Amino acid sequence: MSFCGLKLGAIKQNLTALSGGDWCRALAVAGLVLYAVCVLVSNPAGQSTAFLNSLIFRRHGRYLYTNTDITDLVFGIATSASTWKTRRNYIEGWWRPNITRGFVFFDVPPKEYLPWSSISPPYRVSENVSRFQEFNKHAMPFAIRMVRVIKETFLEAPKGVKWYVMADDDTVLFLDNLVEILSKYDHNEYYYIGCNSEAVGSNADHSFQMAFGGAGYALSYPLAKALARNLDECIKRYPNLYGSDHILQACISDLGVSLTLEPGFHQIDLHGDISGFLSAHPHSPIISLHHLDYTNPLYPAMNVFQSLKLFMNVSRVDSSRLLQQSICYQKKNNWTFSISWGYSALIYEDILPPSHLERPLQTFVPWRNNYRAPAFMFNTRYPTNNPCEAPHFFFLDSVEQKTGGYEIVTNYVRKWDRRLPACSKTGNHSADSLSRIRVISPAKRYDGGEGKRRECCDIVRIYGGSDITEIKLRSCMEDEIIA
Template sequence: MAFGGAGFALSYPLAEALVANLDRCLETYPFYFVSDQILSACIADLGVPLTSEKGFHQIDLVHDISGFLSAHPQAPLISLHHLDIATPIFPTMDRHKSVRHLMTAAKIDQSRLLQQTACYHKQKNWAFSIAWGYSAYIYETLIPRSILRRPFETFTPWSLKRRPPDYMFNTRLVTNNSCETPHIFFFRSVTRHSNNNNNSNTNIDEIVMTYVRYKPRQLPPCSSNHSADYISKIRVYSPATKLNFVENRGECCDVLNVDGKNTAEVRIRACKKTEITIV
């Protein structure tokens, strides 16, 4: 059903039909105690099916929801409910400051907020997973994008009394395996600047985001020569244009530099027509 906490959208004709029949619906369902349950039943009785919109989030999850937010569905973020139950989404801030911090990214580009992209640095055998405006992960092995889109189960179910499955999506378990556990970075700051294009003598607006390491991973390297422990900051460049969801395709990215003193650089861009992100 559509949850009132996450929110739902009604067309004008459906709202009109509900108003005309709401009293009858209330009489039919006196045993329902909450409004979203009643409305779901009434809408079903009107013959209208529910269309799922992936950007509405009831988030009946408890504790650390960073794993979920770092692998957000490929859809515009519309709502986040029950953040009062979850731990602060940025671990160095309280709940109120965490939400305000996320909104600083949204004010720059709401269309890309939490949108995930992945790219690879094959010389070092690293995979990058970027959740725009929220987090960035570095894995010390080339994990396919199809796996990276599954959220880490950092959270717990709303009720531990229920039997599995607890979620309507696949998850990955958190482990101490060095090749499966990422280095975790969180969004710190964002700026907008113009980058000169020498070929056309024009300035191209870009958004520059900085993500900083949350804490040391405290695991041995996945391979002896390619540890990412020295990276303390990730700088992510993205277009200043809004993300177009019409084609229903995510963006691609390129790893620009990992050889600096402590900073990796990644650029997000539109995928080429037949490009596939595969390792």
């Protein structure tokens, strides 16, 4: 008799001392282990390895569950025939044809865009919601259609979906980071995952417990199923709520579920130059960006979509480090370097502590002009002409993988002169001569985020007689003090 032909009775004899519930759980786990061994014995080595790689179990409450991958997600995106011409550029920047699953939902049939592009998500036309008018005099009637995209996505989705991700048509998503974040949570439980607005006023007007829809949010399968069953009746209960995301939050709260905050979702309720915000990103993987029509292009001297293309290209090289901040010092000249990987590199002509540099430089303005202080959900630093506190700004120019594939090099170049004297209190060591910063990082995903430290960095060299500085990222040593 082969090993795989052994009966589970032999295992059962060793489990008789367990209580009924414990015995069942132990028997189930033993069965899975036996099945895995059978696959190893009876399949070619390559197939067995692939199978075992898929069986990565995590303990969460009373469940053992496998890792999430991109095929476990379905996306529902609300759009309209009037906005698709420009908004498709955002969606096609992150959508992966034949890999990602989901739909864009139009208000009317998109006849002017047929035949439909193969690089866009499949489209559907939303159900007519005029029947809601008799009980809902909503200030934004299209909000009803938008919130019902959740139900329509659930009804259209194939079987086996773990997560339903909702976003606007001008939302940019970073899929590998999204999958990594969702893998932390048990999709068998009720989860509503997203983030609130960067603007205090927006949260106060709607809800601090609401995931803003432009930033996007994720619903676990049981929660999406419960919402689909109850959504239309819930809409009737809240005729006075303004936005689709606020209606949704109320309906989810009715089901006894609260928001799980993930700071990588970004509504971007900010205007103007958001480089200060992106150069001091929260210590969490970036998951989304929204409202890029209302901000300056991400990189200087480009238009919105040129800069977005560069940003997405660098994210494909290493999305795990994108915007992650590393801080290091060149003590000889009293310089501080703050690297926002894949985006910017800042030099200060003084030794500034990490607690200071983690606060975004307020290069942006609030979403509304009539805001009440405090304006933002985070502390900021005001721009200054003090030469010891005003940074030299460098922005990403290129990214390359070095020969051998073990390292990635990102190059940052100065886009404008600082036009300030040197910092006199630290010895007048001006950084004006530097025009390029090379950052070398490992060619492997950065295991950052919750419970992890930022990466440390070293000034490898400042080339003598040259205008180039080279910096290398590395894991921090035990008990290492960055400053």
